[in-house]
Amino acid sequence: MTRTVNGSRRRFAILGGTAVAASLAGAPFVALAQPQAFPTRPIRFIVPFPSGSGTDMTARMFAKKIGELTGQGVVVENKPGGNGFIGVQTLLSAPADGYTVFIGSNSTLSTNAATFRKLPYDPLTDFTPITLLSRGPCLIIVPASSPYHTLRALVEDARKRPGALNYGTGSVSYTLYSEWLNEQSRMKTTGVPYKGAGDAINGVMAANVDFAVVDASGAIELVKGGKVRALAYTAPQRSPLLPGVPSAAEAGVPDFLAYNWVAAAVSARTPAPIAQRLGELFAQAGAADDVKEYYQRQSTSLILSTPAELRDYQKDEIARWKRLAAIAKIELQ
Numbered sequence: 001m002t003r004t005v006n007g008s009r010r011r012f013a014i015l016g017g018t019a020v021a022a023s024l025a026g027a028p029f030v031a032l033a034q035p036q037a038f039p040t041r042p043i044r045f046i047v048p049f050p051s052g053s054g055t056d057m058t059a060r061m062f063a064k065k066i067g068e069l070t071g072q073g074v075v076v077e078n079k080p081g082g083n084g085f086i087g088v089q090t091l092l093s094a095p096a097d098g099y100t101v102f103i104g105s106n107s108t109l110s111t112n113a114a115t116f117r118k119l120p121y122d123p124l125t126d127f128t129p130i131t132l133l134s135r136g137p138c139l140i141i142v143p144a145s146s147p148y149h150t151l152r153a154l155v156e157d158a159r160k161r162p163g164a165l166n167y168g169t170g171s172v173s174y175t176l177y178s179e180w181l182n183e184q185s186r187m188k189t190t191g192v193p194y195k196g197a198g199d200a201i202n203g204v205m206a207a208n209v210d211f212a213v214v215d216a217s218g219a220i221e222l223v224k225g226g227k228v229r230a231l232a233y234t235a236p237q238r239s240p241l242l243p244g245v246p247s248a249a250e251a252g253v254p255d256f257l258a259y260n261w262v263a264a265a266v267s268a269r270t271p272a273p274i275a276q277r278l279g280e281l282f283a284q285a286g287a288a289d290d291v292k293e294y295y296q297r298q299s300t301s302l303i304l305s306t307p308a309e310l311r312d313y314q315k316d317e318i319a320r321w322k323r324l325a326a327i328a329k330i331e332l333q
Helices: 029-033 054-070 082-093 106-115 151-160 172-185 197-205 220-224 272-286 289-297 307-327
Strands: 002-005 008-011 043-047 074-078 100-105 127-143 166-169 190-193 211-215 228-233 259-267
Touching: 043 054, 043 082, 054 074, 054 100, 054 127, 054 259, 054 272, 054 289, 082 100, 082 106, 082 259, 100 106, 100 127, 106 172, 106 259, 106 307, 127 197, 127 220, 127 272, 127 307, 151 172, 151 228, 166 172, 166 197, 172 190, 172 211, 172 307, 197 211, 197 228, 220 228, 259 272, 272 289
Parallel strands: 043 074, 043 100, 166 190, 166 211
Antiparallel strands: 002 008, 100 259, 127 211, 127 228, 127 259
């Protein structure tokens, strides 16, 4: 099916029980012998963010289901901090045997490339892509006690007082989203960095920041419970889970279609048959009814892609964010 991300169109295939065949050329004989035997011991998923983040929740959902499919345990290890570098290094320093899988997001797999002068890794060449897993819109939220009841009201005040309002940011991706919102709204606000998305949301709840662009799945229940107020849902239509929250167009920023996405990858040194087998396992897990129902409840799209589609998507994202970083004059770290 065809989906639109920030104006670009990309076709993602929903896979059934098997992934698109990967090339076996040059793979070690031992890996070719019995790829279907994988895994024969526990797998670990490396998540470069704290527990409770959207990436973490996706990792745990697939870990549970793949564990059920294989009879082997799948352990989720959270390695937050360092802009995702700690998690990336954990993966790249592990044996490239498929038993360590990186569950990353747009920040580690695309936006870091646009905001760092010199990354300690290459999101395209250091990883073998497995599949895009999920993608969901964001929410622009403010404290429950905020005087701003619409995005237009926040923007008008920010324009009057350039730099006075601040936003919470849980990662480099959210910084880019927030600066993109600044650019789209012709306002200037100041970023306040947090260790993770959950911490940024807590910063809004505590009224320590004026607003934040956050993953919708991590804030929907807080909006429903009145703990924070949502000013806009960054998708073309309203969410059925939050029918009272205006879409981006209704809020006055029709082109602000900010999405968070989660994907699985392994070290580029991983034998092709093992990477293919992992793709099959993720596809089988994603076909389960309870997994589909989970994402429907989260207002997040379950998207299982081929490795080639994920790689092309990364390239498109990196190019987009590099352009945005230049337009927004974001200082490279």
